[in-house]
Amino acid sequence: MRNSSxxxxxxxAAAAFLAACASVNTVERQAPVGKRQMVPDRRVITDQTLNRxxxxxxxxxxxxxxxxxxxxxxxLNQTTSTQNFAYLIEWFDANGMIVGSTSSMWMNRQILPQQxxxxxxIAPNESVKDFRIQLARK
Amino acid sequence: xxxxxxxxxxxxxxxAALSWSGCATAPHVVEGPNKATSMGIDTEDFSSQADQMxxxxxxxxxxxxxxxxxxxxxxxxxxxxxxxxxxxxxxxKNIRVALNKSGKATTDVTxxxxxxxxxxxxxxxxxxxxxxxxxRQSTYTFQLSxxxxxxxxxxxxxxxxxxxxxxxxxxx
Numbered sequence: 539m540r541n542s543s544x545x546x547x548x549x550x551a552a553a554a555f556l557a558a559c560a561s562v563n564t565v566e567r568q569a570p571v572g573k574r575q576m577v578p579d580r581r582v583i584t585d586q587t588l589n590r591x592x593x594x595x596x597x598x599x600x601x602x603x604x605x606x607x608x609x610x611x612x613x614l615n616q617t618t619s620t621q622n623f624a625y626l627i628e629w630f631d632a633n634g635m636i637v638g639s640t641s642s643m644w645m646n647r648q649i650l651p652q653q654x655x656x657x658x659x660i661a662p663n664e665s666v667k668d669f670r671i672q673l674a675r676k
Numbered sequence: 677x678x679x680x681x682x683x684x685x686x687x688x689x690x691x692a693a694l695s696w697s698g699c700a701t702a703p704h705v706v707e708g709p710n711k712a713t714s715m716g717i718d719t720e721d722f723s724s725q726a727d728q729m730x731x732x733x734x735x736x737x738x739x740x741x742x743x744x745x746x747x748x749x750x751x752x753x754x755x756x757x758x759x760x761x762x763x764x765x766x767x768x769k770n771i772r773v774a775l776n777k778s779g780k781a782t783t784d785v786t787x788x789x790x791x792x793x794x795x796x797x798x799x800x801x802x803x804x805x806x807x808x809x810x811x812r813q814s815t816y817t818f819q820l821s822x823x824x825x826x827x828x829x830x831x832x833x834x835x836x837x838x839x840x841x842x843x844x845x846x847x848x
Contacts, residue, residue: 603737604780624709639777640770641727643720644709660731662777674709 561618561651574598577609588675591621592649597671607661609669615649622648622676627659630668637666646676715814715839716760717801725818725835726770730778732833738822739780741830742794747781749822750793758803758816767818771797795822795830810843 577597583589595612602608615621624644629637639662649655661669711720733739739747751772754764775781784791799820806813815838822831 602735604734604740604778606734606778608735626709640723640774641730643723644711645724645727646709646713646720658731659727660734662774663779676709 562653564654575600585675588623588673590616591675592623592673594671594673595654602660605664607666607669609659611657611671612654613649613657613673614654615651618651620648620650622646624674624676625657626672626674627657628670628672629661629666630670631665632667634668637662644674713839715812715841717758717762717816717837719766721816721837722766723770725837726767726774728835729818729820729833730771730774733775733822733831734778734780736831738795738831742781744792744794746779747795748784748791748793749775749781750784750786750796752796752798754798755800757800759805760803762801764801767799767801768797771820793825795824797822811840812843813838813840815839 574596575598577599579594579597581594592613593616595614598610598612600608600610609627611625624646626642626644628642629639631637641659641662647655647657657671659669711718713720742748751768754768756762756764772783775783784793797820799818802817802819804815804817806815815836818835818837820833821829824830
């Protein structure tokens with residue numbers, strides 16, 4: 539009797555744990571057709587926990603038909619829980635001067651356990667040559 | 677004895693006042709990611725939705741097909757179909773500023789009276805509320821359309837933002 543109570547308790551605890559850790563399963567083409575132009579990046583990590591919550595897998599860039607720079611940042615949540623984070627994208631011209639944009643503000647996002655999300659952004663005008671991405675915990 | 681009691685009371689009052697003032701925060705500018713979020717549409721939500729709309733519009737290439745370079749856009753009506761009082765300029769102004777800065781379009785604020793516009797921008801904001809137990813959820817759908825001079829839709833986009841909050845079971 540006592541044993542069965544303990545077993546029930548363990549089953550409930552395990553179910554609760556699994557429900558809390560429900561992550562994301564992913565399926566994609568084995569050999570992707572789209573060729574990504576990855577940007578060699580330099581990272582400054584000051585928060586290791588945040589780095590696990592949103593790991594930057596890479597930054598992909600392209601120039602759209604209107605001549606504007608487009609970037610795509612791929613992020614992975616390596617933890618076993620849903621996480622909230624914020625990001626800020628800043629744009630720079632050829633002289634390294636910051637280019638103001640209505641979108642240059644902290645944006646909030648949510649990421650599921652083991653999920654990969656892509657953040658895309660388009661440069662505010664054609665003078666933009668560079669970018670900087672900042673990530674923070676919410 | 678009485679003086680001692682008065683002194684203790686004064687000290688307690690002073691300590692209480694100090695602790696209360698210690699809890700208060702003076703008004704300050706918040707620039708980081710920790711701005712307060714409400715169940716309504718916050719300024720940040722308008723900005724993020726406008727940003728996604730602009731990205732979609734610029735990527736579509738429709739502005740390059742306009743007869744004017746840069747394209748002339750009349751900003752029409754954005755219908756607020758939510759239960760909240762919203763200033764839809766928070767959305768349209770962001771879009772207008774971004775379009776003007778991009779050099780791909782200029783916006784006509786006269787409603788087309790002074791220029792021969794290429795497109796008219798119009799839209800709607802819709803709210804859908806759901807309540808499940810203690811959980812309250814509001815989904816806001818942003819719909820925007822860019823129609824040409826013949827009234828045909830040249831570009832359309834729809835984005836959603838969902839907000840959720842949980843009420844305390846104790847009823848606080």
